[in-house]
Amino acid sequence: MSSADRAAGSDTSAAPAPVPASPIQAVPLFDISRQHAELAAEISAALVAVCDSGKFVLGPDVVQLEATMQRLTGAKHAVACASGSDALLLALMAYDIGPGDEVICPSYTFFATASAVTRLGATPVFVDIEPDTCNLDVSQVSRRVTSMTRAIIPVHLYGQCADMQPIVDMARLHGLAVIEDACQAIGAGYRGKQAGAIGDIGCFSYYPTKNLGAYGDAGMLTTNDDKLADKLRLLRGHGMQPRYYHKLVGINSRLDSLQAAVLNVKLPHLERWTKARRTRAERYTQEFTKRGLSQFMRLPTVRGDRKHVWNQYVVHVAGGKRDALRAFLADRKIGTEVYYPVPLHQQECYSYLGYGAGSLPYTEAAAAETVALPIFPELRDDEQQRVIDAITEFFVGAIPPSEEKKATLAGPNFLKARDGVRSEQQR
Numbered sequence: 001m002s003s004a005d006r007a008a009g010s011d012t013s014a015a016p017a018p019v020p021a022s023p024i025q026a027v028p029l030f031d032i033s034r035q036h037a038e039l040a041a042e043i044s045a046a047l048v049a050v051c052d053s054g055k056f057v058l059g060p061d062v063v064q065l066e067a068t069m070q071r072l073t074g075a076k077h078a079v080a081c082a083s084g085s086d087a088l089l090l091a092l093m094a095y096d097i098g099p100g101d102e103v104i105c106p107s108y109t110f111f112a113t114a115s116a117v118t119r120l121g122a123t124p125v126f127v128d129i130e131p132d133t134c135n136l137d138v139s140q141v142s143r144r145v146t147s148m149t150r151a152i153i154p155v156h157l158y159g160q161c162a163d164m165q166p167i168v169d170m171a172r173l174h175g176l177a178v179i180e181d182a183c184q185a186i187g188a189g190y191r192g193k194q195a196g197a198i199g200d201i202g203c204f205s206y207y208p209t210k211n212l213g214a215y216g217d218a219g220m221l222t223t224n225d226d227k228l229a230d231k232l233r234l235l236r237g238h239g240m241q242p243r244y245y246h247k248l249v250g251i252n253s254r255l256d257s258l259q260a261a262v263l264n265v266k267l268p269h270l271e272r273w274t275k276a277r278r279t280r281a282e283r284y285t286q287e288f289t290k291r292g293l294s295q296f297m298r299l300p301t302v303r304g305d306r307k308h309v310w311n312q313y314v315v316h317v318a319g320g321k322r323d324a325l326r327a328f329l330a331d332r333k334i335g336t337e338v339y340y341p342v343p344l345h346q347q348e349c350y351s352y353l354g355y356g357a358g359s360l361p362y363t364e365a366a367a368a369e370t371v372a373l374p375i376f377p378e379l380r381d382d383e384q385q386r387v388i389d390a391i392t393e394f395f396v397g398a399i400p401p402s403e404e405k406k407a408t409l410a411g412p413n414f415l416k417a418r419d420g421v422r423s424e425q426q427r
Protein backbone atom coordinates (compact mmCIF):
# COMPACT_ATOMS: atom_id res chain seq x y z
CA MET A 1 0.00 0.00 0.00
CA SER A 2 1.26 3.38 -0.91
CA SER A 3 1.68 6.13 1.58
CA ALA A 4 -0.93 8.00 -0.43
CA ASP A 5 -3.44 5.17 0.22
CA ARG A 6 -2.61 5.24 3.90
CA ALA A 7 -3.02 8.96 3.98
CA ALA A 8 -6.40 8.53 2.30
CA GLY A 9 -7.39 6.15 5.07
CA SER A 10 -7.86 3.15 2.79
CA ASP A 11 -5.61 0.76 4.76
CA THR A 12 -8.34 -1.15 6.60
CA SER A 13 -5.87 -3.80 7.87
CA ALA A 14 -3.68 -1.35 9.80
CA ALA A 15 -4.30 -0.74 13.52
CA PRO A 16 -6.40 2.37 14.02
CA ALA A 17 -4.41 5.44 14.87
CA PRO A 18 -4.56 5.98 18.64
CA VAL A 19 -7.18 8.52 19.56
CA PRO A 20 -5.49 11.04 21.83
CA ALA A 21 -6.99 10.77 25.32
CA SER A 22 -8.95 13.87 26.10
CA PRO A 23 -6.86 15.75 28.65
CA ILE A 24 -8.35 15.96 32.13
CA GLN A 25 -9.40 19.52 32.79
CA ALA A 26 -7.78 20.76 35.96
CA VAL A 27 -10.00 22.08 38.74
CA PRO A 28 -7.87 24.67 40.51
CA LEU A 29 -8.16 25.32 44.23
CA PHE A 30 -8.31 28.98 43.31
CA ASP A 31 -8.04 30.89 40.04
CA ILE A 32 -7.63 34.63 40.36
CA SER A 33 -7.42 35.15 36.61
CA ARG A 34 -11.17 34.55 36.19
CA GLN A 35 -12.07 37.42 38.49
CA HIS A 36 -9.54 39.64 36.78
CA ALA A 37 -11.00 38.81 33.36
CA GLU A 38 -14.43 39.93 34.59
CA LEU A 39 -13.15 43.35 35.71
CA ALA A 40 -10.01 43.83 33.60
CA ALA A 41 -11.07 46.98 31.75
CA GLU A 42 -12.32 48.72 34.88
CA ILE A 43 -9.23 47.78 36.87
CA SER A 44 -6.87 48.94 34.11
CA ALA A 45 -8.66 52.28 33.98
CA ALA A 46 -8.43 52.67 37.76
CA LEU A 47 -4.71 51.86 37.72
CA VAL A 48 -4.03 54.31 34.90
CA ALA A 49 -5.94 57.00 36.82
CA VAL A 50 -3.64 56.51 39.83
CA CYS A 51 -0.57 56.71 37.58
CA ASP A 52 -1.89 59.89 36.00
CA SER A 53 -2.60 61.42 39.42
CA GLY A 54 0.89 60.68 40.74
CA LYS A 55 -0.64 60.05 44.20
CA PHE A 56 0.89 56.65 44.73
CA VAL A 57 0.88 56.36 48.53
CA LEU A 58 -2.11 56.94 50.84
CA GLY A 59 -3.83 58.85 48.01
CA PRO A 60 -7.57 59.45 47.48
CA ASP A 61 -8.14 55.79 46.58
CA VAL A 62 -6.88 54.77 50.01
CA VAL A 63 -9.19 57.29 51.67
CA GLN A 64 -12.10 55.91 49.64
CA LEU A 65 -11.22 52.33 50.63
CA GLU A 66 -11.09 53.32 54.31
CA ALA A 67 -14.52 54.95 54.07
CA THR A 68 -16.01 51.86 52.42
CA MET A 69 -14.51 49.56 55.05
CA GLN A 70 -16.02 51.76 57.78
CA ARG A 71 -19.45 51.28 56.22
CA LEU A 72 -18.96 47.58 55.56
CA THR A 73 -17.85 46.73 59.10
CA GLY A 74 -19.87 49.36 60.93
CA ALA A 75 -16.67 50.43 62.72
CA LYS A 76 -16.14 54.13 63.44
CA HIS A 77 -12.64 54.15 61.94
CA ALA A 78 -10.76 52.24 59.26
CA VAL A 79 -7.00 52.68 58.84
CA ALA A 80 -5.35 51.18 55.79
CA CYS A 81 -1.93 49.54 56.03
CA ALA A 82 0.40 47.42 53.93
CA SER A 83 -0.78 43.89 54.85
CA GLY A 84 -2.78 41.79 57.29
CA SER A 85 0.47 40.89 59.04
CA ASP A 86 1.22 44.58 59.57
CA ALA A 87 -2.34 45.17 60.78
CA LEU A 88 -1.77 42.63 63.57
CA LEU A 89 1.61 44.14 64.41
CA LEU A 90 0.24 47.68 64.47
CA ALA A 91 -2.71 46.64 66.65
CA LEU A 92 -0.35 45.18 69.26
CA MET A 93 1.93 48.24 68.98
CA ALA A 94 -1.08 50.47 69.66
CA TYR A 95 -1.34 48.73 73.05
CA ASP A 96 2.43 49.07 73.65
CA ILE A 97 2.71 45.30 73.95
CA GLY A 98 6.29 44.15 74.39
CA PRO A 99 8.73 42.09 76.48
CA GLY A 100 7.17 40.54 79.56
CA ASP A 101 3.68 40.58 78.06
CA GLU A 102 1.61 37.57 77.03
CA VAL A 103 -0.96 37.40 74.26
CA ILE A 104 -3.43 34.53 74.00
CA CYS A 105 -4.13 33.22 70.51
CA PRO A 106 -4.90 29.96 68.70
CA SER A 107 -2.08 27.81 67.40
CA TYR A 108 -4.26 26.71 64.46
CA THR A 109 -3.91 29.82 62.32
CA PHE A 110 -1.62 31.48 59.82
CA PHE A 111 1.81 32.30 61.22
CA ALA A 112 1.26 36.09 61.22
CA THR A 113 -1.20 35.87 64.14
CA ALA A 114 1.58 34.84 66.51
CA SER A 115 4.65 36.29 64.79
CA ALA A 116 3.27 39.80 65.39
CA VAL A 117 3.43 38.99 69.12
CA THR A 118 6.98 37.63 69.05
CA ARG A 119 8.28 40.42 66.82
CA LEU A 120 7.44 42.80 69.67
CA GLY A 121 9.28 40.64 72.21
CA ALA A 122 6.07 39.41 73.85
CA THR A 123 5.04 35.76 74.31
CA PRO A 124 2.22 34.05 72.43
CA VAL A 125 0.19 31.75 74.66
CA PHE A 126 -1.38 29.10 72.46
CA VAL A 127 -4.85 27.81 73.22
CA ASP A 128 -6.73 24.88 71.68
CA ILE A 129 -9.62 25.16 69.23
CA GLU A 130 -13.21 23.93 69.10
CA PRO A 131 -12.94 20.69 67.11
CA ASP A 132 -15.85 21.51 64.77
CA THR A 133 -15.34 25.19 63.86
CA CYS A 134 -11.54 25.21 64.37
CA ASN A 135 -11.92 28.55 66.16
CA LEU A 136 -10.48 29.47 69.55
CA ASP A 137 -12.07 27.47 72.39
CA VAL A 138 -13.18 30.14 74.82
CA SER A 139 -13.37 27.69 77.70
CA GLN A 140 -9.60 27.20 77.40
CA VAL A 141 -8.82 30.91 77.40
CA SER A 142 -9.66 31.71 81.03
CA ARG A 143 -7.22 29.02 82.26
CA ARG A 144 -4.37 30.72 80.42
CA VAL A 145 -4.93 34.26 81.69
CA THR A 146 -2.09 35.37 84.01
CA SER A 147 -0.95 38.67 85.48
CA MET A 148 1.13 39.12 82.30
CA THR A 149 -1.71 38.64 79.82
CA ARG A 150 -2.41 41.83 77.84
CA ALA A 151 -4.53 40.76 74.87
CA ILE A 152 -6.47 37.98 73.15
CA ILE A 153 -6.36 37.46 69.39
CA PRO A 154 -9.35 35.39 68.24
CA VAL A 155 -9.01 34.34 64.61
CA HIS A 156 -12.13 34.08 62.44
CA LEU A 157 -10.79 31.01 60.68
CA TYR A 158 -11.98 30.08 57.18
CA GLY A 159 -14.46 32.99 57.25
CA GLN A 160 -16.54 32.19 60.35
CA CYS A 161 -16.32 34.38 63.46
CA ALA A 162 -14.98 32.96 66.69
CA ASP A 163 -17.41 32.98 69.64
CA MET A 164 -16.79 36.65 70.37
CA GLN A 165 -19.24 37.49 73.16
CA PRO A 166 -17.65 35.31 75.87
CA ILE A 167 -14.21 36.37 74.65
CA VAL A 168 -15.08 40.07 74.95
CA ASP A 169 -16.74 39.46 78.36
CA MET A 170 -13.65 37.71 79.66
CA ALA A 171 -11.37 40.40 78.25
CA ARG A 172 -13.39 43.12 79.99
CA LEU A 173 -13.22 41.19 83.26
CA HIS A 174 -9.43 40.96 83.11
CA GLY A 175 -8.75 44.31 81.41
CA LEU A 176 -7.43 42.73 78.19
CA ALA A 177 -7.52 44.01 74.63
CA VAL A 178 -9.37 41.97 71.99
CA ILE A 179 -7.71 42.09 68.59
CA GLU A 180 -9.76 40.29 65.95
CA ASP A 181 -7.76 38.51 63.28
CA ALA A 182 -10.41 38.96 60.58
CA CYS A 183 -7.93 38.39 57.76
CA GLN A 184 -10.06 35.55 56.32
CA ALA A 185 -13.40 37.02 57.28
CA ILE A 186 -14.28 40.22 55.47
CA GLY A 187 -18.07 40.62 55.62
CA ALA A 188 -18.54 37.86 58.24
CA GLY A 189 -21.12 38.43 60.95
CA TYR A 190 -21.71 37.52 64.59
CA ARG A 191 -25.02 38.18 66.36
CA GLY A 192 -25.81 41.19 64.18
CA LYS A 193 -22.28 42.66 64.31
CA GLN A 194 -19.66 42.60 61.59
CA ALA A 195 -16.22 41.01 61.90
CA GLY A 196 -13.71 43.69 62.79
CA ALA A 197 -16.18 45.75 64.84
CA ILE A 198 -16.78 43.31 67.72
CA GLY A 199 -13.50 43.51 69.61
CA ASP A 200 -11.25 46.55 70.13
CA ILE A 201 -9.37 46.39 66.83
CA GLY A 202 -10.06 44.37 63.68
CA CYS A 203 -7.29 43.27 61.31
CA PHE A 204 -7.96 42.50 57.64
CA SER A 205 -5.83 41.14 54.83
CA TYR A 206 -6.37 41.76 51.12
CA TYR A 207 -3.83 39.14 50.08
CA PRO A 208 -4.88 37.97 46.58
CA THR A 209 -6.44 34.69 47.83
CA LYS A 210 -8.73 36.44 50.29
CA ASN A 211 -12.43 37.02 49.55
CA LEU A 212 -11.48 40.57 48.58
CA GLY A 213 -8.01 40.29 47.07
CA ALA A 214 -5.62 43.03 45.98
CA TYR A 215 -2.98 42.66 43.26
CA GLY A 216 -0.27 42.34 45.87
CA ASP A 217 -0.22 42.97 49.61
CA ALA A 218 -2.65 45.24 51.41
CA GLY A 219 -4.35 45.38 54.81
CA MET A 220 -6.79 47.30 57.00
CA LEU A 221 -7.42 48.05 60.68
CA THR A 222 -10.84 48.88 62.10
CA THR A 223 -11.79 50.27 65.50
CA ASN A 224 -14.53 52.17 67.29
CA ASP A 225 -12.00 53.92 69.53
CA ASP A 226 -10.98 57.46 68.47
CA LYS A 227 -7.67 57.42 70.35
CA LEU A 228 -6.67 54.01 69.05
CA ALA A 229 -7.49 55.11 65.49
CA ASP A 230 -5.25 58.19 65.84
CA LYS A 231 -2.44 56.06 67.23
CA LEU A 232 -2.78 53.47 64.47
CA ARG A 233 -2.58 56.23 61.83
CA LEU A 234 0.56 57.56 63.45
CA LEU A 235 2.16 54.15 63.86
CA ARG A 236 1.65 53.10 60.23
CA GLY A 237 3.58 56.20 59.07
CA HIS A 238 6.70 56.14 61.28
CA GLY A 239 4.88 57.95 64.10
CA MET A 240 5.41 61.13 62.09
CA GLN A 241 3.28 64.25 62.61
CA PRO A 242 3.85 66.78 61.19
CA ARG A 243 6.36 65.86 58.51
CA TYR A 244 9.78 64.90 59.99
CA TYR A 245 8.57 65.26 63.59
CA HIS A 246 8.17 61.83 65.19
CA LYS A 247 5.87 61.44 68.16
CA LEU A 248 6.27 57.65 68.29
CA VAL A 249 8.50 54.98 66.82
CA GLY A 250 6.21 53.48 64.20
CA ILE A 251 6.82 51.53 61.02
CA ASN A 252 6.35 52.14 57.32
CA SER A 253 3.09 50.40 56.57
CA ARG A 254 1.49 52.88 54.19
CA LEU A 255 -0.89 51.43 51.62
CA ASP A 256 -0.17 51.89 47.92
CA SER A 257 -2.92 53.73 46.06
CA LEU A 258 -2.64 51.20 43.24
CA GLN A 259 -3.77 48.41 45.58
CA ALA A 260 -6.58 50.56 46.96
CA ALA A 261 -7.73 51.38 43.42
CA VAL A 262 -8.03 47.65 42.60
CA LEU A 263 -9.91 47.00 45.83
CA ASN A 264 -12.30 49.91 45.19
CA VAL A 265 -13.25 48.41 41.84
CA LYS A 266 -13.78 44.99 43.42
CA LEU A 267 -15.64 46.03 46.58
CA PRO A 268 -19.11 46.50 45.00
CA HIS A 269 -18.92 42.83 43.90
CA LEU A 270 -17.94 41.41 47.29
CA GLU A 271 -21.44 40.53 48.49
CA ARG A 272 -22.24 38.76 45.20
CA TRP A 273 -18.97 36.82 45.43
CA THR A 274 -19.72 35.90 49.03
CA LYS A 275 -23.15 34.58 47.96
CA ALA A 276 -21.48 32.52 45.24
CA ARG A 277 -19.10 31.05 47.83
CA ARG A 278 -22.07 30.24 50.08
CA THR A 279 -23.95 28.55 47.21
CA ARG A 280 -20.93 26.37 46.53
CA ALA A 281 -20.51 25.53 50.22
CA GLU A 282 -24.18 24.55 50.48
CA ARG A 283 -23.92 22.40 47.39
CA TYR A 284 -20.90 20.53 48.77
CA THR A 285 -22.65 19.96 52.08
CA GLN A 286 -25.91 18.83 50.45
CA GLU A 287 -24.22 16.51 47.97
CA PHE A 288 -21.80 14.99 50.48
CA THR A 289 -24.66 14.40 52.92
CA LYS A 290 -26.94 12.97 50.24
CA ARG A 291 -24.20 10.60 49.12
CA GLY A 292 -23.55 9.41 52.66
CA LEU A 293 -20.03 10.82 52.71
CA SER A 294 -20.43 12.57 56.03
CA GLN A 295 -19.67 9.20 57.63
CA PHE A 296 -16.15 9.38 56.11
CA MET A 297 -15.42 13.06 56.52
CA ARG A 298 -16.63 15.73 58.93
CA LEU A 299 -18.26 18.59 57.05
CA PRO A 300 -17.93 22.23 58.12
CA THR A 301 -20.09 23.40 61.02
CA VAL A 302 -21.85 26.75 60.74
CA ARG A 303 -23.06 28.20 64.04
CA GLY A 304 -26.59 29.63 63.92
CA ASP A 305 -25.56 33.05 65.23
CA ARG A 306 -22.88 33.64 62.53
CA LYS A 307 -22.66 34.72 58.93
CA HIS A 308 -19.96 32.54 57.38
CA VAL A 309 -18.21 34.02 54.32
CA TRP A 310 -16.49 30.80 53.23
CA ASN A 311 -12.95 31.88 52.53
CA GLN A 312 -12.36 28.13 52.69
CA TYR A 313 -14.53 25.00 52.64
CA VAL A 314 -12.63 22.60 54.87
CA VAL A 315 -13.50 18.98 55.63
CA HIS A 316 -11.90 16.70 58.23
CA VAL A 317 -10.82 13.28 57.05
CA ALA A 318 -9.87 11.08 59.99
CA GLY A 319 -8.17 7.69 60.11
CA GLY A 320 -5.01 8.82 58.32
CA LYS A 321 -6.81 9.03 54.95
CA ARG A 322 -6.54 12.79 54.39
CA ASP A 323 -3.29 12.65 52.44
CA ALA A 324 -4.48 9.67 50.37
CA LEU A 325 -7.58 11.67 49.43
CA ARG A 326 -5.42 14.64 48.46
CA ALA A 327 -3.19 12.43 46.31
CA PHE A 328 -6.28 10.85 44.67
CA LEU A 329 -7.65 14.31 43.85
CA ALA A 330 -4.26 15.55 42.66
CA ASP A 331 -4.13 12.59 40.23
CA ARG A 332 -7.37 13.93 38.82
CA LYS A 333 -5.89 17.43 38.67
CA ILE A 334 -8.14 18.71 41.45
CA GLY A 335 -6.46 21.29 43.67
CA THR A 336 -6.65 21.10 47.46
CA GLU A 337 -4.67 22.61 50.31
CA VAL A 338 -4.10 22.06 54.02
CA TYR A 339 -4.63 25.09 56.24
CA TYR A 340 -2.46 24.37 58.24
CA PRO A 341 -0.23 21.27 58.24
CA VAL A 342 1.93 22.27 61.23
CA PRO A 343 0.27 24.14 64.10
CA LEU A 344 2.21 27.12 65.39
CA HIS A 345 3.09 25.54 68.77
CA GLN A 346 4.90 22.80 66.82
CA GLN A 347 6.81 25.13 64.50
CA GLU A 348 10.59 25.01 64.82
CA CYS A 349 10.81 28.71 65.61
CA TYR A 350 8.48 28.27 68.60
CA SER A 351 10.17 25.18 70.04
CA TYR A 352 11.61 27.42 72.78
CA LEU A 353 8.08 27.80 74.15
CA GLY A 354 8.18 24.11 75.12
CA TYR A 355 4.77 22.86 73.96
CA GLY A 356 5.02 19.07 73.77
CA ALA A 357 3.20 16.79 71.34
CA GLY A 358 -0.38 16.33 72.53
CA SER A 359 -0.50 19.66 74.37
CA LEU A 360 -3.23 21.02 72.07
CA PRO A 361 -5.03 17.84 70.96
CA TYR A 362 -7.80 19.33 68.79
CA THR A 363 -5.31 21.60 67.06
CA GLU A 364 -2.99 18.70 66.32
CA ALA A 365 -5.88 16.54 65.08
CA ALA A 366 -7.03 19.35 62.76
CA ALA A 367 -3.54 19.68 61.28
CA ALA A 368 -3.59 15.96 60.47
CA GLU A 369 -7.17 15.81 59.16
CA THR A 370 -8.23 19.01 57.43
CA VAL A 371 -8.30 19.60 53.69
CA ALA A 372 -9.67 22.62 51.83
CA LEU A 373 -11.64 22.10 48.59
CA PRO A 374 -12.08 24.55 45.69
CA ILE A 375 -14.72 27.16 46.59
CA PHE A 376 -13.88 30.39 44.79
CA PRO A 377 -16.87 32.32 43.35
CA GLU A 378 -15.98 31.65 39.71
CA LEU A 379 -15.75 27.86 40.20
CA ARG A 380 -18.06 26.41 37.55
CA ASP A 381 -20.86 23.93 38.38
CA ASP A 382 -19.26 21.22 36.23
CA GLU A 383 -15.94 21.73 37.99
CA GLN A 384 -17.57 21.43 41.40
CA GLN A 385 -19.37 18.30 40.19
CA ARG A 386 -15.99 16.78 39.29
CA VAL A 387 -14.75 17.47 42.82
CA ILE A 388 -17.88 15.89 44.35
CA ASP A 389 -17.72 12.85 42.06
CA ALA A 390 -14.00 12.32 42.65
CA ILE A 391 -14.45 12.43 46.43
CA THR A 392 -17.38 10.02 46.12
CA GLU A 393 -15.21 7.71 44.04
CA PHE A 394 -12.44 7.84 46.62
CA PHE A 395 -14.69 6.82 49.49
CA VAL A 396 -17.29 4.53 47.91
CA GLY A 397 -16.11 3.78 44.39
CA ALA A 398 -17.37 5.25 41.13
CA ILE A 399 -21.14 5.39 40.78
CA PRO A 400 -22.20 4.02 37.37
CA PRO A 401 -24.20 6.72 35.54
CA SER A 402 -27.28 4.45 35.52
CA GLU A 403 -27.23 4.32 39.32
CA GLU A 404 -26.61 7.98 39.88
CA LYS A 405 -30.31 8.77 39.88
CA LYS A 406 -31.03 5.93 42.30
CA ALA A 407 -28.31 7.20 44.62
CA THR A 408 -29.86 10.61 44.56
CA LEU A 409 -33.30 9.22 45.34
CA ALA A 410 -32.20 6.66 47.89
CA GLY A 411 -29.85 8.96 49.77
CA PRO A 412 -27.10 7.91 52.13
CA ASN A 413 -28.28 4.33 52.74
CA PHE A 414 -27.83 3.48 49.11
CA LEU A 415 -24.19 4.34 49.38
CA LYS A 416 -23.83 2.73 52.77
CA ALA A 417 -25.01 -0.52 51.21
CA ARG A 418 -22.49 -0.12 48.40
CA ASP A 419 -19.86 0.84 50.92
CA GLY A 420 -20.36 -2.42 52.75
CA VAL A 421 -19.24 -4.43 49.74
CA ARG A 422 -16.38 -2.32 48.44
CA SER A 423 -12.84 -3.51 48.93
CA GLU A 424 -10.41 -1.68 51.14
CA GLN A 425 -8.31 -0.95 48.03
CA GLN A 426 -11.05 1.18 46.58
CA ARG A 427 -10.66 3.74 49.36
Ligand SMILES: Cc1ncc(COP(=O)(O)O)c(C=O)c1O
Residues within 6 Å of the ligand: 083, 084, 085, 086, 109, 110, 112, 113, 155, 181, 183, 184, 204, 205, 206, 207, 217, 218, 219
Ligand atom coordinates in the same frame (compact mmCIF):
# COMPACT_ATOMS: atom_id res chain seq x y z
C1 LIG B 1 -5.57 34.25 59.68
C2 LIG B 1 -4.58 35.17 58.99
N1 LIG B 1 -3.92 36.08 59.72
C3 LIG B 1 -3.05 36.92 59.15
C4 LIG B 1 -2.76 36.88 57.81
C5 LIG B 1 -1.73 37.78 57.24
O1 LIG B 1 -2.19 38.59 56.21
P1 LIG B 1 -1.20 39.08 55.05
O2 LIG B 1 -0.85 37.92 54.22
O3 LIG B 1 -2.00 40.12 54.33
O4 LIG B 1 -0.01 39.68 55.71
C6 LIG B 1 -3.43 35.95 57.01
C7 LIG B 1 -3.19 35.88 55.56
O5 LIG B 1 -2.83 34.91 55.01
C8 LIG B 1 -4.36 35.07 57.62
O6 LIG B 1 -5.01 34.14 56.90
